[in-house]
Amino acid sequence: MAHYPKPFFKKSRKLWYVEIDRRQHNLGPEREVAFRLYHELMREPASKQVDARSLVAIIDAFLEWVQTNRALDTYEWYRYRLERFARTYPDLGTQSLKPYHVQQWVDSYPQLSRTSRRNYFRSIKRCLKWAMKQGYISSDPLDHLEVPGADRKEAIVSVEQYGQLLSLIRDPGLRDLVVTTWETGCRPQESLRVEARHVDLKHFRWVFPKSEAKGKRQPRVVYLAGPAAAITQKLVEQYPTGRLFRNSDGRAWTPNAVNSAFDRIRIRMLQTTSIDVAQLENAVEQMIGELKPKRMVQGVLVTKTARQLRQEARQRVLAKLANESIPRFSLYALRHSWATRALQSGLDGLTVAILMGHSDPSTLARVYQHLSLNPEHLLHQASKVQGRSEP
Secondary structure (H helix, E strand, C coil): CCCCCCCEEECCCCEEEEEECCEEEEEECCHHHHHHHHHHHHHCCCCCCCCCCEHHHHHHHHHHHHHHHCCHHHHHHHHHHHHHHHHHCCCCEHHHCCHHHHHHHHHCCCCCCHHHHHHHHHHHHHHHHHHHHHCCCCCCCCCCCCCCCCCCCCCCCCHHHHHHHHHHCCCHHHHHHHHHHHHHCCCHHHHCCCEHHHEEHHHCEEEECHHHCHHHCCCEEEECCCHHHHHHHHHHHHCCCCECCECCCCCECCHHHHHHHHHHHHHHHHHCCCCCHHHHHHHHHHHHHHCCCEEEECCEEEECCHHHHHHHHHHHHHHHHHHHHCCCCCHHHHHHHHHHHHHHCCCCHHHHHHHHCCCCCHHHHHHCHHHHHCHHHHHHHHHHHCCCCCC
């Protein structure tokens, strides 16, 4: 029996879509209109031009292009941000788009860090620039939009902080992921995507073919030092197919899930310190007054209960306090820390670059300039030049 595509409703965007030949078409928010457009689409030839007047249609076309031509992580990076933009302006046309729309959108997320704000600007600006290059629009309405600078990343996890981090991890799957990243210095996109087929236990390594490696220029090899080899062997036996690193529910870790888990750990770290309970409760009461009293549930606005408002306010206050006083952990911070430890231990820069998968060793000099501010490290290295282990 022949299979025909049918319209479906995306709750996240509040829009109807239909997928034809592996391409999703935006049918709008109204069911009746959506089905009429669906029947018109089915009567037309397979190819259909993008409606360049619709900003959402441009975003959909861009995401489809990214999904086909870029890595999965890159697609997810753009999808997460651009879907938020589309939900904010579902009916905005490309000719009506102005820089202030983007500014107001980014400003609607006051909790974003400077780097995150920059990434939100970059995502939509890149989308419109692509649309102009593809010929969908004649000019870029965001050409003069200024993109703010990013925070300088100097996140280094010390050995003491690493031990504290491990003590607060509750999910054994996250612990395996953290230990492996700490021991190997692998990229998050490598640990989160590695499967049993990439594992070479005989030589204690992961091998990603050129087509799956960053840059797609040459194969990427991650060497398994310390406990990383034992963890990999255990996971290969447990998951012979699919992603190796999974949470306690058996679901593969994603970048957002890992970052959320680290955020929860930061709050637990905060709670191990002395907190002024009275001050905390006052902040929670103030935050309750700033929260929206309703939330969207399956397309319907529902009033939050007093308990829900208090829980949401408490989480926001704790997250704010943690952000101010607890270092931010991430898989990239663990990779960054591995490289710092390797260089401080005396491992030469070329070897470190190869182990990290850098195609250009000069990247180390740019990214790890903070070592130039460590007088003990530089004095030790200078002494080695003279054949002495100590100054």
